[in-house]
Amino acid sequence: MKSTPFDPKKDLAPIPFNREACGAAKIMKQKGLKWQPQVGCFVWDEKKVIEVSSPFPHRIYFVLNLGHFLRRFDTLENMAEQLIWLPTWFQARQICRRLEIPAEKLVEALPSAEEDDPESELLRLYRSIAEHL
Numbered sequence: 001m002k003s004t005p006f007d008p009k010k011d012l013a014p015i016p017f018n019r020e021a022c023g024a025a026k027i028m029k030q031k032g033l034k035w036q037p038q039v040g041c042f043v044w045d046e047k048k049v050i051e052v053s054s055p056f057p058h059r060i061y062f063v064l065n066l067g068h069f070l071r072r073f074d075t076l077e078n079m080a081e082q083l084i085w086l087p088t089w090f091q092a093r094q095i096c097r098r099l100e101i102p103a104e105k106l107v108e109a110l111p112s113a114e115e116d117d118p119e120s121e122l123l124r125l126y127r128s129i130a131e132h133l
Contacts, residue, residue, distance in 0.1 A: 031133035
């Protein structure tokens with residue numbers, strides 16, 4: 001079965017598939033955000049380790065079958081080292097709770113009424129996480 005590529009003109013993205021979000025996720029990783037690879041996560045293959053093309057832009061993959069990724073990376077540790085985790089909004093909120101980021105800081109992450117941009121909200125959450133690591 002051939003995969004159908006993501007079409008940003010008609011498909012609703014589960015996370016922002018842009019370079020800014022990828023860059024912010026990379027900063028979180030560099031600052032020490034730990035990630036245990038698991039099914040249901042989005043990852044960015046910045047190093048171009050995965051030879052199979054992604055249905056998403058910018059070499060972003062969804063972990064649907066962990067065994068498929070382990071055939072390429074051998075261990076969960078190697079997978080976590082080679083890929084950059086792109087937490088979903090819900091995962092980012094859970095990280096904020098675990099890091100005990102103050103609620104007022106999270107309110108600052110919300111877009112203004114004029115802005116109303118879900119992409120900027122996730123990006124602001126990523127930046128809040130990076131600041132607290």
